[in-house]
Amino acid sequence: MKLYIGCNHIRSYEYFTESINSECPFAAVECTSYENYLAGKCFNCESHGVHPELSTSFTGSGEHGSTNKTWCTRMGFHAVDPYLIDGIPTIPPRSLVKTYLRTGSASPFCRHHYRVTIKISASEKSKAHRGEIGSFYLMIRGEKASNSGRMRLSERDIYFKPGSVHTWVVDGSPVGRFLSAKIEWVYSLSILNPVTWRLGLPSIHLSWMKVETLESTER
Template identity: 35%
Template sequence: MYNRTSATLMLQTIMVLMEKQNLTDVTNFPGTFYEDAEIERCYDKFGCFSKAYPWTEHRPDNNFPAPPESLGVRYAVFTRRNRKLPVLLKTDDTEKIQNANIDPKGPFYFISHGFLEGGHKIWIQNMADALLNLEGNDAASVIVVDWRRGSQPPYGQAVANIRLVGVMTAHLIYNIYNNLRLRNLENFHFIGHSLGAHLAGYCGHALQKEFNLKLGRITGLDPAAPYFSNTVTLVRLDRSDAHYVDIIHSNAMPLYYSGFGISEPIGHVDFYPNGGSTQPGCKDDGGYRSVGDSDMYMQVVKFVGCNHERSYEYFTESIAPNCPFIAIQCKSYESFLAGNCSTCDNKHLCIPMGYHSLNVYRRLQMGELVDTNSNIALFALTGGNKPYCRVHYEVTLKVSNSSESRIHGPDVGRVSLTLLDRNNNKSDHKFLNTEQ
């Protein structure tokens, strides 16, 4: 492990290296863009954006969004009829909406990437395929929000850009709703990773404010922490942005400890797999301290990215109902590990992490076991490689305390456990003490 000082230097270095690594990809915005004289800037039908409070809190720099034409946002529509060649939409392209093979019966999924990414990423393709392959999803449409030109460094500018992209996406959703003559947006599910999670929140907020419509669900996959942690709800994703907001935290640590994900609970349901900070299989060997800039960049990005990205790996795996990814409500991760929350009851609710959480939450809601105005924090364990889903077992080990054992003195050793099923398949080798 590294100490707090070296971690801080490492994070500063990675941000500088990200700037260098993507220098040729940065969109050239107008020079007036960074002038501080303006407090508010307007973008025609997409409305006006302020740089005053609360957009100044916990933010070392504060920018206006880039103009819509500079962002080049594209919306790629995938259905079972067009998996490989999507129909590309713009926010107000009425004719294309009507000819994009979008089935009004739905469901409708929106997926957004985060910082430094684009809609072409393989994880988005995998998630879209899993959603379209799900049994009963014959009428599903997956719409990928590709804002790659706006996701490039500097980070503060990308943070500003998602405010406008969120509003633009709200306009597209309204046009789909209007053109397909839908009754509501209950069937709309917005899935966002990192900055994309807060983009989903801005979209949900704009739909309510401008069109009096509310998204059915938003899933935040390790929502970004820098510029969002400890801010007011207007600035970040929160549970008011949709009827149901679920969060998977996979890299929830302070920035100086290589944490990019937000740690505070912000949804109706917040899942903290493996405690929500670091994930099994994501190793930090400390080797980045003695290598060159380029190698260091790749090693640090690989370590930090592994934890941050694991949230969408978990969610994609959860779509196919092969393993339930059961998570348990508990006061803390330490209490969960101590076995204090091993039984599903009214004090320790059990909800599957990921795609299928909504169905269980609705049942709990009907039974008046949850309060939609409060948060539920749940914990789960996963494996370090695919498939990640694991089943929880409580093992009680009774140790002899007889007079004979006291005479012989204590034994020193380690106790481990391996489970064997009926087909002789073995589980992971698990040590019952903390030192492995």
């Protein structure tokens, strides 16, 4: 009954229980805000201040670059394990660290994080067609799972201008080593918005796409 009438904190014990023996690490990354986290600005972590179970996977720079150490940790049972600083297990020098992660709506709650960056083509054909309003969806296939599930990249329909670059952090099922990725664009039509009106077939010109995982070095 509490699951239906209580606040979201009621689920915390389910997260903790799943984290004890889960192969999925419940990885969390330090960031100044949830908005910056979703925008992919805090996706990578320094080799300093990394939970030992994640130290082989978490590399790169954090939100502020290599001069400021960004902490990566695990939520749940393994959050109390010592960290590795210069390869030595120790207690983190900072106790108040704001970290973020995404979880699923049902068990298994642990998800893998994917940073997706796309560039809309700036070709003459793309410019002549002009921008489009809609949403992108991504599905990744890998060795460990059939697919990541269909992931919507933006929380709402947005305008994609020729030459623009967009980055999001989304969550999906762990897939292991990447085999392929399928991206889908869904056009949004609004009778009240003349920008969305088209006499011909709506289309969008994609220049390139990059997909990274927080939990491994897969690209």
